[in-house]
Amino acid sequence: MQSETAHRMLRHALLATFVLGCFVCLFLSRYNPLSSRDVGAANLAEPAEAVKIFLSNKSNEKVITLLLWFWPFGVRTNLSGCSSRFNIEGCSLTADRNFYDEADGVIIHHRDISGDVSNLPKLRRPPFQKWIWMNMESPTNSPRTPRIENLFNLTLNYRQDSNIVLPYGLIEAADGKEDFVLPSKSKLVCWIVSNWNSDHVRVKYYNELHKHVQIHAYGRAFKAYVSKNDFLSTIASCKFYLSFENSIHKDYISEKFYNPLSMGTVPVVLGPPRQNYENFIQGDAFIHVDDFSSPKELADHLLLLNNSEEMYLRYFEWKRYFKVRMTIFTTEHACVTCDYLHKHKEYKALSNIGGWYWGD
Template sequence: MTFFTMFYRRKVPASTNENSHENLSNATILSREPTLVILLWTFPFGEQFPLNKCPQQFDVSDCFYTADRTQYTSAHAVVLHHRDVCTTKTQLPQAPRPSNQRWVWFNLESPSHCPNLAIMNDLINLTMSYRVDSDIFTPYGWIEKHNGPTNFTIPKKTKLVAWVVSNWNPNTRRVKYYEDLKNYLQVDIYGRQHLHLPRDEQLETLSTYKFYFAFENSIHVDYITEKFWYNALYSRCVPVVMGPPRENYERFIPRDAFIHVDDFSSPQELASYLLNLDKDEEKYKQYFNWRSEYYVPPKDNPWTVSYCRVCKALKEAPPYRTIASIEKWFK
C-alpha cells in the first residue's frame, strides 16, 4: 500500500467543534484535569492566528494552546519554530526546563533554507515537519476521498502554461531549466519581476491554464509545497513538477495526476509533449480521472492546521527521548 492511500481522510461534515476552548477563559481551561498545555514559543514569522480553534477533525480535547510565555513552567510541550529561534540560543527558553516537558522542533523549510540546525542538538524531543518520518507529520497539502462517486468538471481552459515564482534566482535549477524551455514553449510567469497577480485573483486566474509549473526552490525528500497542492491542483491545473523523484510524489497522489520533468530527456522534449497534449483533449482529460474519487481540501490557515496536530501527537507520544542531532536527521 502506498503512503497516499493511508493518508486519505474522509470529509467531516461541518459543525461546531465541541472540543474548542475558544469561549473559555485561560483560568477555566487550565483548571481542568487532565489538560495538556502547549506553548507556542513564537508565532511563526510573527504571523498571529487564533489559538484553540482547531478544525473538527482534530481531537483537541484536554489540550490548551497558548502563546503566553508565563505559562512556560506549566507547559507540557513547547513548540519552537526553527526560523524564529535559530540565530542564537538566547532565543530559546532560558529558564530551567520542567521535568518531562517536551520541546517540539517545527519547520516547513527545506534543509537548503534552514541555518544553524546544530543549535538544536540535544534539546529536541519531537520533530514536526513536512517529512513523513517526522514525529508530527505536517504536509503542505493532501488529497481526501469523496464520500461517493463524483463528476468533476474541468474549468474552461483558454491558456497553456502558468508559473508563479517570487524568488527568481538565475543560478537555480528551475530558472536554468526555464531559460532553455522558453525557446520551445510560451510560459506566463507571475510574481516579483514578472506579471502581477493579486492573491485574491490567483485561483480564478490560474484555473484558466491547462498546466502549472510546480517547480520547488530546492530538491529534498518529501519537500512538496503549496506550489503543487494549491497553485496547481487546487486551481485545477495539471501540475508539471520539479522536485523530489516521481516515486516520492506517488506516495501522496496517483501517478496520473501530474507530469514530472524527469520523465523527459530535455526541456525541448517536455515542451513537445505539452504542445501535443494541448491538441489532444481526450488525453489531457485523463490527468483529471483521479478527481472522480479524490479531491484537494480547501486551504485553511496552514499554521493552525500544523499546530493542531501537536495535541494528538502528545497523547500518543513515545517514551521521553532527546534527539542528539536534528541536523544529521534533517540533512
C-alpha cells in the same frame, strides 16, 4: 396462626428488600459522577484549571497545554478549533509565555532561533515538558546551527520520517463520487515565481522550456505581480502550471504542487523523484520533468495534450474519488502536535537534528 404471621412478615421483608434494591439500581443508573455539583466544586479552582478538570473527567485524558513560543514568520493565527476543525480533543493552545511552567509541549520555530538561540526560554524546563522543533522550509533554505543540538525532544516537519508529520497538503477521500467540472482555460502553461535565482535548477529549466512553448510567467522577475485575490484564479485559468520547487529534497513538496491540484490544473513538477510524489498522490495526476529527456520533449508533450481533450482529461480521473485539502499553517501544526502528545507519553530526546535534516 403464628406460622402464618411469620410468613406474612417474611413476605413483607422480602418485598421491602426488593423495593429498596430497585431504588438503588435506579439511583445508580441515573447517577452521573460529573454532576453539576462536581463541576461547581471544580470551579473553586482557577477558571482555566476548572475547564481542564472538566475536560479531563469527560475524556478520561489530561488536557494537553501547548505553548507556541514564536509566531512563525511573525504571522498570528487563530489557535482555537482543534476539536471542530480537526476532530482533535483535549487541547489548550496558547502563545502566552506565562503558561510556560505548565505547558506539556513548547513549539519552537527554527527560523526564529537559527541565528540566535538566546531567545529560547530562560526558565528551567519542567521534567514533563517536551520541546518541539518546527521547520517547514527545505534544508537549502534553513540556516543550520549546531546550537540546536541536544535541545529538542521531537521534530515537527513535512518529512515523512519526522516525529510529527504534516505536509503542505493532503489528498483525502471525497465524501462521495465527485463530478469534476474543468475550469475554463485561457492559457496553456503558467508560472508564478517570487524567488528568482539564476543558479536554481528550476530557472535553468524554465530558460530552456520557454524556447519551445509559450509560458505565461508572473512575479517580480517578470514585472507581472499577481495579487492574493487573483492568485488561485490565475492558476485555474491555465491548463498546466509549473510546480517547480526552489530546492530539491526528500519529501519537500510544497503548496506549489497542491495549489494547481486543488484548482483543476495539471502540475508539471520539478522536485524530488517521481516516486516521492507518488507517495502522496497517484502518478497520473501530474507530469514530472524527469519523464522527458529534455525541455523540448516536455514542450512537445504539452502541445500534444493541448490538442487532445481526451488525453488531457485523464489527468483528472483521480478527482472523482479524492480531493485536496491544504493544511492550515500554525493552527493545524499545533493541533496535530497536541494529538501526538496525547498518544505518546514516553520520554524522547534528539541529539542529532543536523545529521537527520541537513545530512553530515
